Amino acid sequence: MRRWQLPIARLSAFEDHVDMDSFFEYRNCPGCGRDDFGVLFESNLKPCGLNGLYDYRMDKHDPDEFEEGYLVPGKEWGRHVRCNNCGLVYMNPIEQVCRTNEYYANAGNNHASTVKNSYLKTAESQVRLIQRYVQGERLLDIGCAQGFFLFMASTAGYTVKGVELSHDAAAYAREEFALDVEVKPFEALEFPEDRFDVVTLWQTLEHLSHPLAVLERVNGILRPGGMVVVSTPDIEAVPARILGRRWWDIKRLHVNQFSTRTLAGILRNAGFRDVEPASYKGFVSVSILLTMLLKYLNIYERSKPLLNSGSPLGRGMDKMMLAYPSGVNHCVVVGFKQPD
Numbered sequence: 464m465r466r467w468q469l470p471i472a473r474l475s476a477f478e479d480h481v482d483m484d485s486f487f488e489y490r491n492c493p494g495c496g497r498d499d500f501g502v503l504f505e506s507n508l509k510p511c512g513l514n515g516l517y518d519y520r521m522d523k524h525d526p527d528e529f530e531e532g533y534l535v536p537g538k539e540w541g542r543h544v545r546c547n548n549c550g551l552v553y554m555n556p557i558e559q560v561c562r563t564n565e566y567y568a569n570a571g572n573n574h575a576s577t578v579k580n581s582y583l584k585t586a587e588s589q590v591r592l593i594q595r596y597v598q599g600e601r602l603l604d605i606g607c608a609q610g611f612f613l614f615m616a617s618t619a620g621y622t623v624k625g626v627e628l629s630h631d632a633a634a635y636a637r638e639e640f641a642l643d644v645e646v647k648p649f650e651a652l653e654f655p656e657d658r659f660d661v662v663t664l665w666q667t668l669e670h671l672s673h674p675l676a677v678l679e680r681v682n683g684i685l686r687p688g689g690m691v692v693v694s695t696p697d698i699e700a701v702p703a704r705i706l707g708r709r710w711w712d713i714k715r716l717h718v719n720q721f722s723t724r725t726l727a728g729i730l731r732n733a734g735f736r737d738v739e740p741a742s743y744k745g746f747v748s749v750s751i752l753l754t755m756l757l758k759y760l761n762i763y764e765r766s767k768p769l770l771n772s773g774s775p776l777g778r779g780m781d782k783m784m785l786a787y788p789s790g791v792n793h794c795v796v797v798g799f800k801q802p803d
C-alpha cells in the first residue's frame with residue numbers, strides 16, 4: 464500500500480512525535496477501485512487539529528457544544544483528489560475509520576427539535592419518491608439518524624428498520640417514534656439475503672470510507688427488482704461550483720463528493736440496473752437557514768439570542784419553511800437489483 468503523501472512536508476516536526484499512519488489511511492478510488500488520481504486541492508488540517516475531531520464531541524450537558532459540530536460549513540478538510548478513471552472526487556488520505564466511527568457513535572442529538580418539522584416534511588416527499596417506483600413493504604434506512612424519514616415511511620405503510628451509529632440519535636428514534644434501529648456499522652450487521660424491498664441512504668454515502676462495498680452489500684440484501692435510493696451533496700450543483708472549497712459540504716467528515724454522474728456510476732459498479740436520477744422536495748425552516756448562514760459568516764455566537772426558539776422572532780422563524788427541489792444542492796439516484 465502506498466503511504467499517504469499529503470502534508471508530510473508541513474508536518475515534519477509533528478511527525479517526529481506521532482506515528483502519522485495511526486491517524487490516516489490511504490485508499491484507492493472508493494467508486495471504482497482504481498488508484499489513479501489528480502489532486503484538486505490540499506488539506507488544511509493543522510497538526511494540532513488532528514485530535515480536534517473529538518473536540519467537537521457533543522457534551523450531553525452542554526447543548527451549544529454540539530452545535531459547533533452541526534450545520535458547520537466547511538472550515539476544515541482533507542486533501543481532495545479526482546479519480547482519473549471514473550471522475551469521482553474523494554478525500555485521500557482519510558482519517559482512520561475506527562476514529563471517525565467513534566466520533567459518530569458519540570455524536571449527540573441536541574438539534575432534533577430544531578430540525579424536526581422540516582425533516583418530517585422533507586421525509587414525506589422522499590416517501591412519495593419511493594412510492595412512484597416500487598411496491599413493497601420492507602424498507603431499510605442506512606444512517607437513519609433520528610428516524611424522521613423512517614417514521615414517515617412507517618406512517619405510509621412500510622415495515623421499517625434503521626441502522627445508525629449515533630447512540631443518542633438512535634435512542635431518540637426509538638423513544639420518539641418507537642422505531643426498530645440497530646446501533647452498529649451497517650457492515651457489522653447480518654441480514655438474510657433478499658430481505659428488503661427498498662434500501663435508502665439519505666446523506667450517508669458521503670461519510671462512508673468504502674461506499675462501493677456498502678452498496679454491493681445493499682444489492683445482496685435487496686429482493687430481485689428491489690430499489691436503492693441514494694442522496695448526497697452534489698459537487699457539481701450551483702453552490703459547489705460557485706464556492707469551490709468554501710462550499711459548506713466540503714468538510715472533514717464528507718470523504719466522498721459525488722455528482723449525479725459519479726453517483727450513478729458507483730451504483731452501476733455495485734451491480735444495480737436501470738440507474739437514473741430522481742428528486743424530492745426538501746424543506747428548511749428560516750431559523751435553520753439563518754443559523755447556517757451566520758455560522759458560515761462566523762457571526763453566529765453574537766446573533767444567537769435572536770434565533771433562540773423561545774423568542775417570538777425565533778418561534779416565527781421555526782414555523783416559516785421554504786421548499787426547494789433537492790437538486791439545488793443534492794444529487795439523488797435510484798437503482799434496481801436485477802429481477803429474477
Ligand SMILES: [Zn+2]
Nearest residue numbers: 492495546549
Ligand atoms: Zn474511480
